[in-house]
Amino acid sequence: MSVVIVTGASRGIGEAIVKHVLRASEENKVVVTSRTLSKMVEIYSGFNQNNIEYVGGDISDGKTIDEIIERSVDKFGRIDSIVVNAGILEPVDKISNYKNEKKEWERLFQVNFFSAIELVSKSIEYLRKSHGRIIFTSSGASVKNTEGWGAYGASKAALNHLCGTISNEEKANGIRTISVAPGVVDTQMQDDIRGRLGEKGMSLKDLKIFQELKKDGKLLDPKVPGKVLGNLALMGIEEELNGVYLRYNDKKLAKYK
Numbered sequence: 001m002s003v004v005i006v007t008g009a010s011r012g013i014g015e016a017i018v019k020h021v022l023r024a025s026e027e028n029k030v031v032v033t034s035r036t037l038s039k040m041v042e043i044y045s046g047f048n049q050n051n052i053e054y055v056g057g058d059i060s061d062g063k064t065i066d067e068i069i070e071r072s073v074d075k076f077g078r079i080d081s082i083v084v085n086a087g088i089l090e091p092v093d094k095i096s097n098y099k100n101e102k103k104e105w106e107r108l109f110q111v112n113f114f115s116a117i118e119l120v121s122k123s124i125e126y127l128r129k130s131h132g133r134i135i136f137t138s139s140g141a142s143v144k145n146t147e148g149w150g151a152y153g154a155s156k157a158a159l160n161h162l163c164g165t166i167s168n169e170e171k172a173n174g175i176r177t178i179s180v181a182p183g184v185v186d187t188q189m190q191d192d193i194r195g196r197l198g199e200k201g202m203s204l205k206d207l208k209i210f211q212e213l214k215k216d217g218k219l220l221d222p223k224v225p226g227k228v229l230g231n232l233a234l235m236g237i238e239e240e241l242n243g244v245y246l247r248y249n250d251k252k253l254a255k256y257k
């Protein structure tokens, strides 16, 4: 039995991770969180409700994080894994427009990065007890540049670095962590890239690449990375993978596919 916290669980990759964890064993428990409580209740209605704890709230709010941890421990008695998956892409715009987007940059870093530090640091005592694991949903954008994606790419690079820092600091306490890019996945985020966000701040060339991936049916089903991320949460992280950044389809992750 594993107790797994999944953030960004109301759709897309987070939903796929949660469903994989619940289907893997009837013993598994999940704490699901996002701002849209009603959506989570709807999409997980077919599962045993004794195995699910719902926390509705903004992940950038410390009170939401306190509630996630309290409810995990009160209801299930422990925390084995955290999948830090909630993320946003906005603002998509050039650095030359930063002066107009400062608030949006700060907002993105609150959601994508500072919430991750807060969730991890407040859970550490429980993860030490369980010799638990932390899985970060990173992005290819953490290691390559796309015009207009400065805020998003920087936040994901920062997550990769955070993963490395945690692996160093918590190795002796039995906690392991990994940062995984999920590929280009057919979710709401990709809809936004092809539409309102892409048209505003990306180059036409990049925008066309994403539009054609969808048109040609080349976007990944969320179940594909969802299985890898879910299995990392359930099976544990091998020592040689502790603290590293990998793509979901790296051959080092073969046993998690």
Ligand SMILES: NC(=O)c1ccc[n+]([C@@H]2O[C@H](COP(=O)([O-])OP(=O)(O)OC[C@H]3O[C@@H](n4cnc5c(N)ncnc54)[C@H](OP(=O)(O)O)[C@@H]3O)[C@@H](O)[C@H]2O)c1
Pocket: 007, 008, 009, 010, 011, 012, 013, 014, 033, 034, 035, 036, 057, 058, 059, 060, 085, 086, 087, 088, 111, 137, 138, 139, 140, 181, 182, 183, 184, 185, 186, 187, 188, 189, 190
């Ligand atoms: N799709 C891709 O191609 C792709 C590629 C690389 C990396 N990723 C990463 O994969 C992760 C999941 O993305 P996705 O593609 O599944 O996107 P998505 O469909 O837009 O889902 C994002 C999830 O994050 C939650 N979320 C957003 N802002 C939040 C906030 N302030 N507080 C709490 N929850 C919040 C959303 O829930 P609510 O809106 O209900 O709160 C939703 O559940 C993200 O970290 C993303 O950066 C995606």
